[in-house]
Amino acid sequence: METIIILALVFFFVGLRLYSVLGKRTGHEQPIVKPVETKAVTALPRGMMDAKPDPAAAGEPTIDARARDGLRALVSADPQFDVARFLEGAQSAYRMILEAYWAGDEAALETLVDADVRAAFVDAIAERRAAGHVLDNRLVSIERAMIDAVRVDGQTATIVVRFDADIAAVTRDAEQNVIAGSVSDAVSTHDVWTFARSVRASDPNWILVETDEAA
Template identity: 30%
Template sequence: IEGGPDQDITDHAEEGSDTAKALASMKQREPSFEVGGFLSGARSAYEFILMGFERGELAEIKPYISDEVYEVFAQVVEAREKKGLKVEAEFIGVREVSIHSAEFHAASGTAEIAMKFIGELTSVVRDSTGEIVEGKEGKVKTQKDIWTFEREMGVNDPNWILVATGE
């Protein structure tokens, strides 16, 4: 309805909330931005980045994560390697994807969207002899994460970068 609430926003954030206002500001700065499309992309990015980290294949995910996140991931991967540990993980799926919060910084045009993910995967950690030291083969575990993605709105680069992880 012309002049009514933007359903692309209100489907994902409470009308009038700070998150909804931030999303509206993002759309004002970049009219082609769609919240629903962002959520779809974030879901794909979650699987791609999470599994790249689990496998220790950081080179393939580096373009999509900030230097700070990369450093943390690299330290964890390096510590695993020093201990001779190998992660075997399989992504099952995402049970929930929702916007946790959003901020828009008008002066810089920078947008931040914190996403809540509840994913399911199987994961075991093996030592250098192949013995399982963590996890149980074939057992699906639930992973809950809050990840924050950032990008400058209104520029040609459409990629969002993972700038923070947490739970």
């Protein structure tokens, strides 16, 4: 009988310890994420998260204060939208689009940008080839990706993202001689890219519709 009582007390004590550890949240836990299908990234995949904090809450360092009202409108129109996943995808798209342009890969650009942006890229690629120049560029790092503006017009949402990055930019001639840039020094670049998608579309991907340099 005494053995049973002792074991019961032990189980009770262990149960209290487990509750004290597992029954509390410390603020460092990751949000619960639903499984998503693994596939090749064609633009910017949306994250589908069970627990999403208010994306326009104060203290969010990746969103300009002027974009918060637009972001609330976007979340209202598309409750599945998640800021963190969007910015993660935006940075991936930034790298993929730049690398495709530098390599002159027009086919890759087809699925990443809209017709107007692709036409501008294709023209620049053609001029480069005609001059016999080859870009030997490398994206060293993306220092920051910040949402500058969000707008919802009817069923179309647009998000303006500012990218601050370091790029090693080198231009070579047909004989591989360096004619511009440096192979050892990275240049700070500041780009403003605009992405768009229909909030009613089943396709979760965002497409690049405009590029500009930051003021």
